Amino acid sequence: MISALGLDLGRKRIGVAGCDGTGLIATGIATIERTSFAQDVEQLKQIVEDRQVQVLVIGLPYSMDGSLGFQARQVQKLAKRLAKALNLPMEYMDERLTSYQAEQLLKAENRSPSRHKALIDRKAAALILQQWLDARRAQSRSSAVSVEY
Numbered sequence: 001m002i003s004a005l006g007l008d009l010g011r012k013r014i015g016v017a018g019c020d021g022t023g024l025i026a027t028g029i030a031t032i033e034r035t036s037f038a039q040d041v042e043q044l045k046q047i048v049e050d051r052q053v054q055v056l057v058i059g060l061p062y063s064m065d066g067s068l069g070f071q072a073r074q075v076q077k078l079a080k081r082l083a084k085a086l087n088l089p090m091e092y093m094d095e096r097l098t099s100y101q102a103e104q105l106l107k108a109e110n111r112s113p114s115r116h117k118a119l120i121d122r123k124a125a126a127l128i129l130q131q132w133l134d135a136r137r138a139q140s141r142s143s144a145v146s147v148e149y
Helices: 037-051 070-086 098-108 117-148
Strands: 004-009 013-019 026-033 055-060 090-094
Touching (some): 004 117, 013 037, 013 117, 026 117, 037 070, 055 070, 070 090, 090 117, 098 117
Parallel strands (some): 004 055
Antiparallel strands (some): 004 013, 013 026
16 A cells, blocks of 8 residues: 655645555644745654655645636645655645535534634645545556456
C-alpha cells in the first residue's frame, strides 16, 4: 500500500490528512497555522518522516465551471514548492465543495463551523485524500477486471 498525505492548502492554514496502513480510510491529522514557507515545510517534513509518506495529494479548488481560477493557480504554485522542498511527487484532486462538506459534517455534530476553522481544514483534507484513495481503488479494480479474461 501507499502512504499518502492529503493537503488542503489555504492562505491561513494547511489542513493535513493521512491514510491508514491499508490505504482505505483517510483521517484528518493536523492543521498547520501558516507562518512562513520555511516553517510550514519543517512541520510538514516531520509528518512526512513520521508517516513515511510517498506522495502528496493536493486539493485543487477548481471553479464551479471546471476552470482554474486565481486561487487554484496560487495553490498550484505553493504545491509545486512544497513537493520540491519535501522531495515528493504530488497529485491534484478536485476539492470543489470539500470545505462545504466539512462544515456540514461539523453542523451534524452540533459544532459551530465559525469556531472550528482548523477542524474544517483537517476534515476537508481528509475528504480530498479519501476521494483520491477511492479513485485509486476503483482504477485498480477496473484494470484487474480487464486483465482477468
